[in-house]
C-alpha cells in the first residue's frame with residue numbers, strides 16, 4: 001500500500017520588530033512573512049511580532065521570548081520557526097537547539113521559494129547559484145540540507161538535488177561550474193534577444209511588486225496559460241508572448257519575476273540578468289496593487305530596483321502605471337483613484353496611469369489603447385504615391401507598416417498613408433528614395 005499521509009510543516013512565523021526602527025508597518029511585514037510561508041507550502045499556524053531592543057549575539061531573541069516560542073511550539077505541535085529577519089549561522093543553530101525544531105530566516109525562506117518556483121533551466125541555475133553563495137557566505141549548510149542529512153521527509157527539496165559539500169573548496173568548484181553553465185544558457189538567450197530586437201518588434205515589459213497581478217494581466221491580454229496564483233513569487237522566469245493591440249498591430253509582452261523589499265543580495269545578483277530583460281522594453285508597465293495600504297512604499301521599492309539596473313523614466317524609458325485590483329476598493333475610493341489617474345494622464349509631469357481590474361477585465365481596453373499610444377508615439381505617418389515602376393514599395397509598406405489608407409491615383413499610381421516606426425521610416429526613405437520628394 002502507498003503511504004498517503006503527507007507531512008505538513010506547521011510553522012510559527014516571527015517578525016522581529018526593532019524598537020528603534022520606523023514603526024507602524026510591522027503588521028504588514030508579518031502578513032507578508034505569512035504569505036511567504038504559504039508560498040512555500042507551510043501552514044503558518046501561529047504568527048507574532050516580537051519586539052527587539054538589541055539583538056542577542058548568541059540567540060538573536062531574549063531568553064523570555066525564546067521560552068514563549070517554545071511554549072507555543074509545544075502547545076500547537078509546531079515543527080518549524082520562520083524568523084522574518086537575518087540570522088547569523090550561530091544564532092540559527094542555537095535557536096534550533098533551544099527550540100528543538102528547524103529554524104529558517106528570511107533569506108533562507110526566499111531561497112527555498114525561488115527553488116520551488118524556478119521553471120526554466122536558467123531559473124533553476126540562478127537559484128542554485130544563489131543558494132550556494134548563501135551557504136558559502138555562512139559556511140554552514142542551509143537547514144534543508146541539514147534536514148535531508150538527518151533523514152528528513154524530503155520536504156522543500158532544493159533545486160539541483162545534489163549533495164552540497166560544506167567544504168568551501170568544493171563549493172567554489174561547484175559555483176564555478178554553475179556559472180559557466182549559466183553563461184551557456186545566457187548566450188542562447190542573448191541570441192534570442194538579439195533576434196527579437198532585429199525583428200523590430202516592439203516590446204512591453206511587466207514589472208511590479210510580487211503578487212501585484214502581473215501574470216494575471218499577462219494572461220488577460222495574451223492567450224493565457226501562465227501560472228498566476230495568490231502566492232508570492234509565482235513567476236520566476238521571463239516569458240514572452242504576442243500582445244495584440246487595439247489597432248490590429250501587435251507587440252511582444254514579457255512577464256517576469258516580482259520585486260520584493262529586502263531581496264537577499266545573493267538573489268539580486270543571480271536574478272540581475274532576468275531583471276535586465278526589462279531594459280530592452282520600449283514601454284514598461286508597472287503593475288501596482290492599488291488596494292494594498294502600502295502601495296506607495298511598494299512603488300518606491302520597485303522604482304529603486306529599476307533605477308539600480310538602469311531602467312525606467314530616469315533612463316529615458318517610457319513607463320505606464322497600471323493601478324490594479326480596483327475591484328477591491330470601496331466605490332467612493334475607486335472614484336477618487338479614477339480621477340487621480342485621469343489627472344496623471346493629462347499632466348505631463350506625472351506618470352501615465354490606468355485603473356484596472358485584471359480579474360474582471362475592467363479598464364483593460366483603455367490601458368491597451370494607452371500602451372499602443374506610447375509604443376507608437378515616435379512613429380511616423382508617411383503619405384506616399386507609389387508609381388508603377390516602384391511597385392515593390394507597396395508590398396514593403398504592407399509588410400513593415402500599418403496601412404491607414406490606400407487609394408488609386410493617376411496613371412496606375414497608388415496613394416498610401418502608412419504608419420511606420422521611426423527606424424522603418426528611415427529604411428523606407430533610404431530604399432525607395434525616388435518616391436520621396
Ligand SMILES: Nc1nc2c(ncn2[C@@H]2O[C@H](COP(=O)(O)OP(=O)(O)OP(=O)(O)O)[C@@H](O)[C@H]2O)c(=O)[nH]1
Nearest residue numbers: 211212213214215216229230233234235258358359
Ligand atoms: N481582486 C483582484 N485580485 C487580483 C487582480 N489581479 C490579480 N489578482 C490576484 O492577485 C494574485 C496575484 O496575482 P499574480 O498575477 O500571480 O501576481 P504577480 O504579480 O504575477 O506575482 P509574482 O509572479 O509572484 O510576482 C492572484 O491571486 C490573482 O488572482 C484584480 O484585479 N483583482
Ligand SMILES: [Mg+2]
Nearest residue numbers: 214215234235
Ligand atoms: Mg507572476
